[in-house]
Amino acid sequence: TEAIYQSPRFSVSIYFLCLFIILTISLISFILLRWTSITRYAYHTESETSLETIDTIYSQPKSLTTPSYILLSLLCSYISSVVFGFLLAISTYVLMPYGHKIFYLGTIISPWMLVLVWILGMIKPVLRQRYVYILITLGSITFAFSMYVALKSPCPPWVDTTKGSVLILFVWFITYILLGYPRLVIANYARRHSPNGMFWFGVQVQCGSLMGSITSYLMVEKFALFHERKPCEHIAC
Numbered sequence: 001t002e003a004i005y006q007s008p009r010f011s012v013s014i015y016f017l018c019l020f021i022i023l024t025i026s027l028i029s030f031i032l033l034r035w036t037s038i039t040r041y042a043y044h045t046e047s048e049t050s051l052e053t054i055d056t057i058y059s060q061p062k063s064l065t066t067p068s069y070i071l072l073s074l075l076c077s078y079i080s081s082v083v084f085g086f087l088l089a090i091s092t093y094v095l096m097p098y099g100h101k102i103f104y105l106g107t108i109i110s111p112w113m114l115v116l117v118w119i120l121g122m123i124k125p126v127l128r129q130r131y132v133y134i135l136i137t138l139g140s141i142t143f144a145f146s147m148y149v150a151l152k153s154p155c156p157p158w159v160d161t162t163k164g165s166v167l168i169l170f171v172w173f174i175t176y177i178l179l180g181y182p183r184l185v186i187a188n189y190a191r192r193h194s195p196n197g198m199f200w201f202g203v204q205v206q207c208g209s210l211m212g213s214i215t216s217y218l219m220v221e222k223f224a225l226f227h228e229r230k231p232c233e234h235i236a237c
Contacts, residue, residue, distance in 0.1 A: 064193050068129060072186045075136055076201060077208030079183045082143055083176065084205075085212020089219075093150035093226040094172065098165045100231045106172050113176035120177075121184040132182045139178030142171050154229030155237035 064072075087110075095103040127135075149156040149168060158164025183205075190197035219225045229235065 064189055069189070069193050072129075072132070072189055073200070073204050075132075076183060076186045076190075076204045077211070079136065079139075079179045079186075080205045080208030081212025081215070082139075083179055083183070084209040085214075086143070086216045087146070087175065089213070089216035090146065090150040090226065092228055093153040094146050094156075095168065096231070097149075097154050097156050097159050097229040098168055099160075102165050102169060106169060110173060110176055113173050114180055117177060117180035117184055120181050121188075125185070125188050127182075127185050132185055135178050135182045139175055139182070142175040142178060145171055146175060150226050153227055154235055159237055 091107060091110075092103070095106040146168075156164075156168075158167065187198065187201050190201040194200075
């Protein structure tokens, strides 16, 4: 079987031009928010619900000890390495064996799981630490299953079956929720812990993303641990 590729809908120049426009708009938005009075007007128009949410976060006792803060910081880096590093790198090897439609649904809908995480954060901004650890453990289990599927590509479990397609989509989406929500809760803990908590939270997110990206790159390119299943390719598993 030979893959037949259609002609691109737009050129590479158009693609990079769109990226440039998006980044330029982002830069202008940042400048307007940072050095103009727009934010002052925004503060006056905040809804009572948002204010109540902030009051809920800050009204709770600051029971976070230094060892707990360090542990949560390390877990934040770990979550960032998985969500922004490994999952993006192995998505092809996890989803593509079950069909290009599953790959399309997985890559399109998965960012919306972070929106669901944001909604959960508005409803319940803070959890007890033991529940945070439980969610991270469950998310690590689903992530480990995704890694197992990626390593078994192009013949993962239940390939070319409906139950396999449904299962892998469920595992893929739930991993974002189980790891994304604790990360948001950790951000609220960091905000309460110290005035510079959010700054160091951002540092931990970036460091975790960097480590996850480098590690996954080495696994994919250097050590070639994963094998891709090409579209429309029929393999006897």
